[in-house]
Amino acid sequence: MQRPLRAALGAALSLLCLLAALALEPAAAAAQLHAHADERGQPVLRSLESLRDLDDQSWQVVAYREGPPGGPLTLRIVGYPGRVRLDHPTALQVWSGRQHWELDDITLANPQLAADGRSAAAEFDLAPLIAELRQSRPLRLVLPGVFTELPVPPFVVAEWRSLANG
Numbered sequence: 001m002q003r004p005l006r007a008a009l010g011a012a013l014s015l016l017c018l019l020a021a022l023a024l025e026p027a028a029a030a031a032q033l034h035a036h037a038d039e040r041g042q043p044v045l046r047s048l049e050s051l052r053d054l055d056d057q058s059w060q061v062v063a064y065r066e067g068p069p070g071g072p073l074t075l076r077i078v079g080y081p082g083r084v085r086l087d088h089p090t091a092l093q094v095w096s097g098r099q100h101w102e103l104d105d106i107t108l109a110n111p112q113l114a115a116d117g118r119s120a121a122a123e124f125d126l127a128p129l130i131a132e133l134r135q136s137r138p139l140r141l142v143l144p145g146v147f148t149e150l151p152v153p154p155f156v157v158a159e160w161r162s163l164a165n166g
Contacts (some may be wrong), residue, residue, distance in 0.1 A: 047159035
């Protein structure tokens with residue numbers, strides 16, 4: 001009689017340990033969208049991530065929407081000033097499996113970036129990519145002459161997709 005009780009207690013203890021481990025496991029990455037007002041008081045919703053290219057260089061990647069849902073979607077890529085100089089216009093190439101997009105360089109349309117002599121940032125029209133994406137699959141960004149591949153994980157793609165309606 002004691003042996004079945006010991007086995008039942010052992011099974012119950014194992015189940016409790018498993019449930020505790022699952023409860024302590026970090027949740028799946030959730031969208032980290034931040035809302036704020038720009039200098040003109042217009043609402044801005046953004047996703048900010050720091051990503052590393054295949055050469056282990058760090059890049060700040062900011063996707064944002066100005067105004068209400070349906071407003072312009074922009075992707076800003078920022079390198080370390082003094083280490084990189086981004087020439088404009090240079091289209092951003094985006095790959096997902098066999099799919100390919102070229103995002104227009106709109107950096108010079110932003111007066112602040114156009115006047116910034118460090119040339120460490122570039123902006124791209126993100127709307128055509130978001131309009132065609134049906135899933136939050138990983139992306140590979142290529143900026144000719146700057147980086148050969150900057151991987152974008154699925155949770156970041158999900159954040160970008162939620163900007164359009166968020």
